[in-house]
Amino acid sequence: MAEKLLEIKNLKTSFRIRDDYYAAVDNVSLTVNKNEVLAIVGESGCGKSALAFSIMGLHSRAKIDGNIYFKNEDIANISTSKLNKLRGKHMGMIFQDPLTALNPLMIIGEQIGETLLLHNKDMTKSARKEKVINLLEKVGIPRPEHVYEQFPHELSGGMRQRVVIATAIANEPDLLIADEPTTALDVTIQSQILDLIKDLKEDMNSGIVLITHDLGVVAEMADRVAVMYAGQVVEIADVHTLFENPLHPYTRSLFNSVPNANEEQDQLHVIQGIVPSLQNLPREGCRFAARIPWIDASAHETNPELHEVQPGHFVRCTCYKHFNFPEESKEEQQHGVS
């Protein structure tokens, strides 16, 4: 049976805008098991990074409600000193942009060494150096002794991201959070980095939260997928189920907006509109309703819940039962399908 590593319960992360707080992560519940990749997908602004930063305790000014159990301890609102003991040791994070994640004034060897030192006070300088070189080798950096002495600006984007990964895994964390780890990289480097993350999962038996808006990456990497829209999880399932039988109109729209090399597609679906800003987000009813106006209002629930439609497959709101694309309706009319 899968061993739970992280359990998020009713998490609400709210930002203060003028005089009020607005939830960017709104009542999210999720679990991540050991040796599992949970992908979180959704458009820009749907709350993926706000969720990742909440898990890592990296928000300085947000209001956090709910629980985040990590190895059975609630870390949602623990002190910074306790969090510092977890971060870097039991939890590692790979950020979107490797350049901003690294200190431009410190050589690579010292940056990774610092993470080791923070959690292994007794480690000698030479042991630390040896371990850093091993880590650089592990993430596929050629000539690690040379790179050890280099500054971040002397490396390519792909090499910098490998350094970020080496730092994140230096202390063999149980949980790794990767927030768009390949967005800033070109395609060939992207697949090398993803292969590396996959190997790490196998090597360290870690749980991985992978944030991405790239469905190709999801198909290749994930065990389970949570689809987020406007701060909420709208669908969650194992990766095969989600790709074979996506149900929520938002999930289906996401899939239909991506070209598929194996299928003939007359036209790609364009999801009308954008994710509303936090202040303009409708907090009641189905949050996706405004973007599928051709679906009758009665199809939506007043307080949409996540429904378990088959074991492990959850979908929010009943509107999925009545959803079709306008393109499909037109076709049906043309072919006389009622």
Ligand SMILES: Nc1ncnc2c1ncn2[C@@H]1O[C@H](COP(=O)(O)OP(=O)(O)OP(=O)(O)O)[C@@H](O)[C@H]1O
């Ligand atoms: N510090 C903040 N203060 C106020 N609003 C914020 C803050 N951080 C994020 N937001 C808002 O919260 C919402 C969710 O943002 P978030 O960055 O989590 O989205 P995302 O899904 O990660 O997007 P992307 O894919 O572009 O990174 C957005 O409306 C964003 O503008």
